[in-house]
Structures are given as structure tokens and as C-alpha cells.
Amino acid sequence: MPFKSFETATIEVDGNVSSLIVVHSAPLMRMGIASALRLFAGLNGRTVHQGGSLAEVSGAIREAGRGAILIADVSTWTALEKDATGLRDHVRETPIAVALVACADESAHRLLQLRGVSGVVNPECEARELELAISEIADGKTYFKHENRLAPTSGMAKLSSRQVEILELMTRGLLNKQIAWELGVTEGTVKSHVSAILEKLGCDRRTQAIAAFLQSLGVGTSASTPRQLNA
Structure with a gap:
């Protein structure tokens, strides 16, 4: 255009x-x-x-x-x-x-x-x-x-800054090898973080963790749904 x-x-x-x-x-x-x-x-x-x-x-x-x-x-x-x-x-x-x-x-x-x-x-x-x-x-x-800020989504507050960063890269569709290259770490380090992310969020699959991250950004939150704000 x-x-x-x-x-x-x-x-x-x-x-x-x-x-x-x-x-x-x-x-x-x-x-x-x-x-x-x-x-x-x-x-x-x-x-x-x-x-x-x-x-x-x-x-x-x-x-x-x-x-x-x-x-x-x-x-x-x-x-x-x-x-x-x-x-x-x-x-x-x-x-x-x-x-x-x-x-x-x-x-x-x-x-x-x-x-x-x-x-x-x-x-x-x-x-x-x-x-x-x-x-x-x-x-x-x-x-x-x-x-x-919304009250922390269940489990998200437990993630370290690095784990939140990796989760965001997962949301972009990057694989472990690509995430490792993006962050300058080994693929093994990324795998360990991904396992920890799934455990902390109570998820079995990456797609569930991605959904939790999108929820933390308010994506899909209805304006009519009451939102609990941090005090």
C-alpha cells in the first residue's frame, strides 16, 4: 500500500x-x-x-x-x-x-x-x-x-526472566535449536528451560504453555470479563 x-x-x-x-x-x-x-x-x-x-x-x-x-x-x-x-x-x-x-x-x-x-x-x-x-x-x-498489570497468570510468576524470554520465542514458533541460536546458548540449556517451563506452568505440551503466555498478555481477554489487578 x-x-x-x-x-x-x-x-x-x-x-x-x-x-x-x-x-x-x-x-x-x-x-x-x-x-x-x-x-x-x-x-x-x-x-x-x-x-x-x-x-x-x-x-x-x-x-x-x-x-x-x-x-x-x-x-x-x-x-x-x-x-x-x-x-x-x-x-x-x-x-x-x-x-x-x-x-x-x-x-x-x-x-x-x-x-x-x-x-x-x-x-x-x-x-x-x-x-x-x-x-x-x-x-x-x-x-x-x-x-x-493484571494479577500474575497461574504459574507465570514462577518463571525466571530467561524462561519467560524462551517462552515468548516458543510463541513465535521457534524450535529449541533456533531459540538456542537466538539467545547464544546451547540447545541442551534451552531443553532444560523448556522442561522447567512446562513443569512450573503445569503443562504437558508446548502449545499449552504458549496459550498460558498469550493469556498473560491479555490476548483473548474479554473486556466484559472482570480482571483482577495487582494492589
């Missing part, structure tokens, strides 16, 4: 932000985020690029420079982590800050920070919180508010 054909809206953003890119698979959520961004005051005019998938905003990402912020849902972040076309490298090397709109538990927050995500915003937050998150990230800080 040509760059000029993206749905755009002129908004005001902080001088530290060069551009904003909003990617969300749900059109109403995407429009809501853009509408919230338009409420920001006392800032310089910029254009926010919108799309329903990573492919739709690839041009905007490639043209983005330092100071850009990518606001995305979990599926977009997962696609970015799997990307083999150079987009992921561009985001990391530019660098472009990544903020996720997600309901994630504490274990997932640890992983997201480890993987370079700058912040997580609850999809049910007020516009003011989104503004605060963008402001913090624009200043080079991270935004992981304790009160926005």
Missing part, C-alpha cells in the same frame, strides 16, 4: 516526538487511540499514521526517524518480532520507541521490557493516561504502571 494512502490525522505532539504510528487490528480501537491523541494540548502539529497491520504501515516505519513512537497491539508487536524484511532492525537501530496497548500481567511486563518495549497502556485507560505514557516515552523513559 502506498505511503500516501494511509489514513492520517493531524494532531499535536511533543517536540521530542518526530512522528506517531498507530497500528491496531480493531478499527474502532485504532480510531479511538487517534481521537485520544488529538486531545493532546500545547504541542506542535504532526501527522499520525494509522493501519490495521504491520504491512499497512511498513512505509511509515521505514521513513520514521529517531523520536518516532509506534503504538501497537500485541499481534503487531509479535509480527514485528518475527519480521525478516528489516523492519525490526530499523525499529531497533533508529531507534523507534514501541508502546503496546494491552492487558498484560507482571511476567509479561518483564518480558516486554527485556525485548525493548518502552511502555504498556491498558486499552481501557483514559485519554489522559495515554498522553502521560507518550510524554514519558518521548522523554526517553519507560511506562509500566504497577496498577495497570
Whole structure:
């Protein structure tokens, strides 16, 4: 899709932000985020690029420079982590800050920070919180508010940071050998961690562990389902 054909809206953003890119698979959520961004005051005019998938905003990402912020849902972040076309490298090397709109538990927050995500915003937050998150990230800080975290998914809190990282790579479809290469460890080390992950999560198969990880990110969580937040 040509760059000029993206749905755009002129908004005001902080001088530290060069551009904003909003990617969300749900059109109403995407429009809501853009509408919230338009409420920001006392800032310089910029254009926010919108799309329903990573492919739709690839041009905007490639043209983005330092100071850009990518606001995305979990599926977009997962696609970015799997990307083999150079987009992921561009985001990391530019660098472009990544903020996720997600309901994630504490274990997932640890992983997201480890993987370079700058912040997580609850999809049910007020516009003011989104503004605060963008402001913090624009200043080079991270935004992981304790009160926005879901209570730890059963078993996930028992995993070490390395095990959470391996579980995320499993979610991307990587085999033990590929995970070992990605992390610079032996395949035997990965196998040991995978066995420990399955035991701690009470799972018999990798697919069950992957489902538990996705639940920790809030994937599939209904907005109508009560969520217990950490105190």
C-alpha cells in the first residue's frame, strides 16, 4: 500500500516526538487511540499514521526517524518480532520507541521490557493516561504502571526472566535449536528451560504453555470479563 494512502490525522505532539504510528487490528480501537491523541494540548502539529497491520504501515516505519513512537497491539508487536524484511532492525537501530496497548500481567511486563518495549497502556485507560505514557516515552523513559498489570497468570510468576524470554520465542514458533541460536546458548540449556517451563506452568505440551503466555498478555481477554489487578 502506498505511503500516501494511509489514513492520517493531524494532531499535536511533543517536540521530542518526530512522528506517531498507530497500528491496531480493531478499527474502532485504532480510531479511538487517534481521537485520544488529538486531545493532546500545547504541542506542535504532526501527522499520525494509522493501519490495521504491520504491512499497512511498513512505509511509515521505514521513513520514521529517531523520536518516532509506534503504538501497537500485541499481534503487531509479535509480527514485528518475527519480521525478516528489516523492519525490526530499523525499529531497533533508529531507534523507534514501541508502546503496546494491552492487558498484560507482571511476567509479561518483564518480558516486554527485556525485548525493548518502552511502555504498556491498558486499552481501557483514559485519554489522559495515554498522553502521560507518550510524554514519558518521548522523554526517553519507560511506562509500566504497577496498577495497570493484571494479577500474575497461574504459574507465570514462577518463571525466571530467561524462561519467560524462551517462552515468548516458543510463541513465535521457534524450535529449541533456533531459540538456542537466538539467545547464544546451547540447545541442551534451552531443553532444560523448556522442561522447567512446562513443569512450573503445569503443562504437558508446548502449545499449552504458549496459550498460558498469550493469556498473560491479555490476548483473548474479554473486556466484559472482570480482571483482577495487582494492589
